[in-house]
Amino acid sequence: MRLPERSVLVLTSLAGGDRHGYALIKDIESFSGVALSPGTLYGALAKLEADGFVERLPADDRRYPYRLTPAGRAVLAERLVESARIANLGLERIALGGT
Amino acid sequence: MRRRLTRAILLLYPRRVRKRHGLEIVSLIDDLIAHDKRSRARLLIRLAVDGLVQRTATTTTAWTMVAVLAATSLAGLAVSDFAAASAHQDATRTTRTLAPAQHTHQTPNHPPRSTHPSRRPAGTTARRLTSTRFSPR
Numbered sequence: 001m002r003l004p005e006r007s008v009l010v011l012t013s014l015a016g017g018d019r020h021g022y023a024l025i026k027d028i029e030s031f032s033g034v035a036l037s038p039g040t041l042y043g044a045l046a047k048l049e050a051d052g053f054v055e056r057l058p059a060d061d062r063r064y065p066y067r068l069t070p071a072g073r074a075v076l077a078e079r080l081v082e083s084a085r086i087a088n089l090g091l092e093r094i095a096l097g098g099t
Numbered sequence: 100m101r102r103r104l105t106r107a108i109l110l111l112y113p114r115r116v117r118k119r120h121g122l123e124i125v126s127l128i129d130d131l132i133a134h135d136k137r138s139r140a141r142l143l144i145r146l147a148v149d150g151l152v153q154r155t156a157t158t159t160t161a162w163t164m165v166a167v168l169a170a171t172s173l174a175g176l177a178v179s180d181f182a183a184a185s186a187h188q189d190a191t192r193t194t195r196t197l198a199p200a201q202h203t204h205q206t207p208n209h210p211p212r213s214t215h216p217s218r219r220p221a222g223t224t225a226r227r228l229t230s231t232r233f234s235p236r
Contacts, residue, residue, distance in 0.1 A: 037142070038128055038142070038149075041127075043112075046115060046116045049119075
């Protein structure tokens with residue numbers, strides 16, 4: 001399954017712990033420099049929740065925290081391993097190319 | 100008033116997102132304005148753009164399905180039309196073959212019925228073919 005980049009960012013953030021919308025936006029901004037808009041964030045969360053990769057926890061003062069499910073953890077791991085493989089290959093080729 | 104505007108913009112979103120996350124989006128926009136001092140106008144414009152993008156994506160999927168259904172229906176109609184045309188052609192061919200046997204009138208320009216091969220009654224032809232095919236003597 002091919003995850004969009006924004007979904008990878010959301011899953012990566014949730015891999016660090018349960019978070020609600022605002023905390024997700026701040027965390028993603030801090031580790032990737034990408035400022036997700038509220039619409040984009042909740043569009044991604046809706047899709048991830050429908051796919052069973054995240055689950056919504058009970059509300060905490062109008063805010064719903066989200067949690068990564070085991071399926072979400074597995075799909076994120078698969079995607080990150082693939083990204084790492086491509087990144088390593090690229091780095092090797094850059095090193096071999098010299099200058 | 101401002102929240103009402105936000106909720107109005109949320110109408111641009113697919114129902115699934117709006118019903119499930121509408122209130123959270125409104126709260127998040129309030130948080131971003133309160134804590135990050137972000138511009139409400141900018142947030143609302145971005146919210147509207149994202150909503151349109153998501154709505155278009157959903158609509159595109161729906162239109163793709165409609166197009167596939169329409170194409171399948173047209174293909175079905177074409178096949179049935181072709182089948183009907185073939186059946187009609189076969190029927191016409193059969194009628195042409197049988198027609199001389201049914202018409203007994205003769206015009207002066209035609210040779211006598213018994214000598215013109217196409218004017219022979221079907222039974223005669225059938226008997227002759229049968230005798231030729233199965234009784235080679």
